[in-house]
Amino acid sequence: MAPNGILFLVFTYLMGLTMGSLNCPTGKSNALQFHVVRQCQRAAADEALALENTSSLQECADLAHELRGLALNYAPGGPKRRRNSFDQRPFGKEGDKEQHVRSRLGVFEQPGEFFNCHVLKCPQNNTFSGMVNDSRFDYYSLYGRPTVVRNYSCIPEVGLFVVYTQPSAYLNASLTCSNSSEFTGSLAHIASEHRTNLLAQWLLEFKRRSPPQAEGNVYLAYVGLAYNSSTSLSPQDFRNSQRESLQCFLYRAWEAGHPRLGGELSNASCVALTPRGTWQTLNCDLELPFICEIHTARPTFAWERSGSELDIGPNAVFECDNDRV
Template sequence: MSLLALVMILVPEAENLHLQSCSEVQRETPPQFSLSKACALSLKTTVANSRRLATFYHCELLARRKNGLAFNFNPQLRSCRVYGCPDTEDSETFLPDPGYDYYSRYLRTDKLTNYTCVPNVGMFHLHKHRLNYTMAFEVCLKEGSTLADVTSEVRTNGLSRLIEKEGIHEVYVGMDDMAEEGRFVSAGGAPLNCVEYRAWAPREPRVLNEANDCVVLNTRREWRVVNCGLKLPFLCELVMGNTNRSITNVTMCHSLPTMRRKLECWEETKKLHPQERKNGQCPKDFQFYQQGNVSEMNNNSYIGK
């Protein structure tokens, strides 16, 4: 059974997945950022920081240019803070701040707990137990991931350092030539010949042996082709969320002139967009302000910092 057929069985919504042409790969747009947490400012180290961006879209554009995985935006301060790694659901690096909303490329922050961030690249889960390639592929799919993409220098080098740090010599990654001998494709169906970067070890890829269809990454930052039946550790990459979202009233509320009007706006937003606000409620710290203590909120030293 091909891996594409396996994906169709395990993930029915992937019915449109197919071997892509290079033109399709080039037309792909990176996943959008989605609201992850409202009224919260991350204390993570930034990879870019600007106080001159007036709109959400300009902040998002900066995050894309810097390959950020998350960002904070405060329209009143025109403040945009871009992060190389996203915060997890139970992160202690958030500061309650009604001026900022936090956006991430990942829709489910609760899924990030078991993953390691490679800054400006993605979130990865190293499985140290050994499985053959097909079973490893299946495990990744079931946790909302794919076998890791290594088709760039920054990815190959970053992931090689990750497995070396964990004491693993080599792992299965998302590349094989099962569909057509000698034509390597990523776990998502993108042909290797669409990119210029290569990291083959000397005398690789070995394609004369038809059983050698699956690619591993080693600690020497090299790719090797091995028998897919070998049981090896493997590296999953969390799939970034790609949602058709528009700018909601959550951000629009911040442009209102007074705190009282902002609070009223947030209340209306929660009624109109319960699903979007489900994971983005203002922290409990702010709930008592909704009972008339707006002046205290205005005097809080951390507001708008």
């Protein structure tokens, strides 16, 4: 083999070792899948990210991924799902009053009538209060069945989060997120401009809405980023809750004078997010509020096998199977 070829193989091998040791995410490891949650129902699409007609569920899901949608409605079509069986009017007929009302509504005010793919900013919560019985559609979410925790918030195009205002040291905060009995999660991932800015804005709004007591004032909140001299490969090798290195990502939002590494932090440095959209390094023993991120449901091998997330709780449509193709 030519010397250049040998050098290339050695370089590729070393790069593989480096990327492996940094534990950088891959497209495969980060694959997200929409799971069917309710059949013969659709979520309200008043503030949809997109209303489109697509040729397949996969095309609708690809559009949702592109727009960072967290849920979607999809109408598969077919002879048995061409009309809404919950509409008791004879097929193709409606009264003069209904025709008048419909004629005054725009196309985008009637998404169920004109579009088979609705990309949604946020999933439904556990009350499913925004659902409409419509046998033409099925409702999908990245999160599968809604989590049982009631005090979580959706940040559109980012994800689902829980803020804990009771201060805690970093390790205890991390364990609270990862060991919760109400959801599967971790301290929030922030290594992107989009996530950092929207989470900071959410913190600011949270602080404004909270009562003036100290516990409600979240000026700093632990997130999923920390440096540990015993495991990190370099002074800049901060790791998130999935042990992925910050060096795998392009974005940084360090506050002036940060990150701080050295004697006063000795073995570890933990990261907190500010409402200004910056990151600060702090002693991990300092007790602060913290932000947990709720994880999406695990991917399955095929759309047909994602029925494990199907919700049959209150107000689900049990007779839906009679209308499916």
